[in-house]
Amino acid sequence: MSAAAEAARAREVRSRRLLALPALVILALAAIGPLLVVFVYSFLTPGPYGDVVWTFSTDAWTSVFLERDIFDDTLSLADAHMAIFARSVMLALATTVLALLIGFPTAYFIATRPERTRELWLFLVTVPFWTNILIRTFGMLEIIRNEGLINTVLGNLGLIEQPIQMLFTDGAVMAGMLYVYLPLMVLPLYASLDKLDFRLVEAGYDLYATPFRVLTRIILPLVRPGMIAGSILVFIPALGAYVTPRVLGGGKTMMFGTLIELQFGQGRNWPLGAALSITLMALVMVALLVYVRHAGREARHG
Amino acid sequence: MMASDSIAIENVSKIFGSGDAKVAAVDGVHISIRKNEFFTLLGPSGCGKTTLLRLIAGFEFPTSGHILLDGTDVSDTPPFRRPINTVFQNYALFPHMTVEENIGFGLKMLDRPKAEVAARVAAMLRLVRMEALAGRRTNQISGGQQQRVALARALAPAPKVLLLDEPLSALDYKLRKEMQIELKRLQAETGITFIFVTHDQEEALTMSDRIAVMAAGKVLQVGTPREIYDAPANRFVADFIGESNILAGTVEAVAGGVASVRLAAGGRMEAVAPDGASTGPASLLVRPEHARLAAAAGAPAGALVGTLADAVYFGTDTHFHVRLADGTDFTVRQQNRPAGEAAFAVGEAVAVVVEPRAARLLGEDQPRGAVP
Known part of the structure; x- marks a missing residue:
């Protein structure tokens, strides 16, 4: 390549970078900027009425994991926080597993419909997306509250005397999240199942595999990328969910999202809220790394 | 079973x-x-x-x-x-x-x-x-x-x-x-x-x-x-397996497994008849390799005559396409020999000589619609 051509190429590369500049600026301002603010705030001191005082402090980070005894100043594991982390992870995991258990048959059903009706089924799966998540969650509330649909019907039928307490329980939060995030599981699962070559299923039957073994040895391994994608798409928002635990869990069953909100609101401890937010991000990052590793292995297998 | x-x-x-x-x-x-x-x-x-x-x-x-x-x-x-x-x-x-x-x-x-x-x-x-x-x-x-x-x-x-x-x-x-x-x-x-x-x-x-x-x-x-x-059972099988020439004609007599057929293209031909063959309109099958070309002049009585429409060289053999008197196309496949054999020119009048017992009377096709 001649020197002139090389110079021209370099100019072109420069001008291309220039063209990407507006996008980079927006990305920096909208994504990285706020994250940086959160990161910096987590190392500051809380102000008396919220906000922050610009004094460096690691107190926020300490109190994410540890708590200082009010009498003798010793540090111990922050049980309350740990319990909330554990509950958040457990509820998000349970939601993911249930979404997988319900989503797989649903996606399989859609993928095995005749081509023309498949689009209609997919369309129906996306219908809940048309309504705001808050409205949908209040819909759920209306069904499960003590004076709600289920209790009223059961009461009128004479099956129960006292209303069943469903609202403000972990079960209510999980059911609400399951309802909200199920489509996020069904769609990637469908995409995987749609690509599945059903002749492989026949080949399995031909080679003496019972229907259960065809499912576990052939279908599930082949749709694993879809299962992983769906699980990540459900697990991440479920872990940081705010609206659902707030509405259906009440003040008692706190989750990550509600705990963070509390620090920025009534708690007036912005640095702690910021540190908790970053902790949540780290958890999500771990989940994503697991996903990338699995997906990468799958790609090599092809 | x-x-x-x-x-x-x-x-x-x-x-x-x-x-x-x-x-x-x-x-x-x-x-x-x-x-x-x-x-x-x-x-x-x-x-x-x-x-x-x-x-x-x-x-x-x-x-x-x-x-x-x-x-x-x-x-x-x-x-x-x-x-x-x-x-x-x-x-x-x-x-x-x-x-x-x-x-x-x-x-x-x-x-x-x-x-x-x-x-x-x-x-x-x-x-x-x-x-x-x-x-x-x-x-x-x-x-x-x-x-x-x-x-x-x-x-x-x-x-x-x-x-x-x-x-x-x-x-x-x-x-x-x-x-x-x-x-x-x-x-x-x-x-x-x-x-x-x-x-x-x-x-x-x-x-x-x-x-x-x-x-x-x-x-x-x-x-x-x-x-x-x-011995294809009917015209569909004959057509599907190998190349075939199908000649329309009328069976005038059947005796001892041999049918005497008057051809629509002119002339008469003896054909191997399946069991239960009867007189009336029928189709005859002749495989292309069971016929050969001869000069029209001096062709034996009853030979099929027509015009050579095309000759396609295939290396081991040559396919001659002959247009018969009634418009039917008849293919003759003839093995190529070392140079020296009489060649036929396209457009020339030729006779098709079918080997003895090479023609076969085809059975009834399946009812219409059953066979595409």
Whole structure:
């Protein structure tokens, strides 16, 4: 390549970078900027009425994991926080597993419909997306509250005397999240199942595999990328969910999202809220790394 | 069914759809396939041969009729309980398994001991000469190798019957020829009944012990390749297998298996008549290699005369297309000899001399609509 051509190429590369500049600026301002603010705030001191005082402090980070005894100043594991982390992870995991258990048959059903009706089924799966998540969650509330649909019907039928307490329980939060995030599981699962070559299923039957073994040895391994994608798409928002635990869990069953909100609101401890937010991000990052590793292995297998 | 039968298909029909959209993919098929036979289902696409194969495999269940395997009715048995294995058209190898795992899958599903599976897989790898690639993924091997793995996978559980659904159609010509020989070798070595589906008549003729010619869900004729080629049951079979010249005419007399036919193209011809042939309008079959060209002048009385429309050189032989007096095209295939033979010019008047006993009276076709 001649020197002139090389110079021209370099100019072109420069001008291309220039063209990407507006996008980079927006990305920096909208994504990285706020994250940086959160990161910096987590190392500051809380102000008396919220906000922050610009004094460096690691107190926020300490109190994410540890708590200082009010009498003798010793540090111990922050049980309350740990319990909330554990509950958040457990509820998000349970939601993911249930979404997988319900989503797989649903996606399989859609993928095995005749081509023309498949689009209609997919369309129906996306219908809940048309309504705001808050409205949908209040819909759920209306069904499960003590004076709600289920209790009223059961009461009128004479099956129960006292209303069943469903609202403000972990079960209510999980059911609400399951309802909200199920489509996020069904769609990637469908995409995987749609690509599945059903002749492989026949080949399995031909080679003496019972229907259960065809499912576990052939279908599930082949749709694993879809299962992983769906699980990540459900697990991440479920872990940081705010609206659902707030509405259906009440003040008692706190989750990550509600705990963070509390620090920025009534708690007036912005640095702690910021540190908790970053902790949540780290958890999500771990989940994503697991996903990338699995997906990468799958790609090599092809 | 007889004791030597491997598969007996008794009046099997398969109807898809309902109401007005009803289609009989397989329509009253009745054939028996002997043990250790290389049996071919031959027909154009959509003739029902693949559906019949799927019925034998158990992927479909007959609407009526029965399928017997070694004398046992398996019509309602699910595929995973039939000792029958399939080589699929596109191989359907499991992409998430290695070559070895693919071959061992059937035995593993039969819960055979690990040592037995390993020994059998090794034997199968040797049989199809794939030892070197045992650990490869199925997408890392060529089409011909995939084909051999598919064969080994289907043979590994030692099925009573092996079904092959156009397994060679995706291969190029040279590889196809090699695999044809390989298949015959495997069949001889394993002693398994092979049921082979193809639309390639040459493949069917060269490989099969017997052939069933199918059209529109029905079996038109079952016989050895020679029977099918030399004595086709009707015009459809004659047309489908090999090249054929069909001459219209009227049977004037039948005596001792020979019919005397007055041809629409002029002249008269003796033809081999099937049993029960009667006088009246009929079609005659003459294979192109059973006729030769002669100069029009001095042609024997009763010879077909026409104009040479075209001559196509094929290396080993030349195809002469002759337009007969009634407008019928007649092809003569003549072997090429060392230079010196009298050549015929296009446009010239020529005579077609049909060898004795080469013409054959064709039986009645299936009712109209049954044969596409």
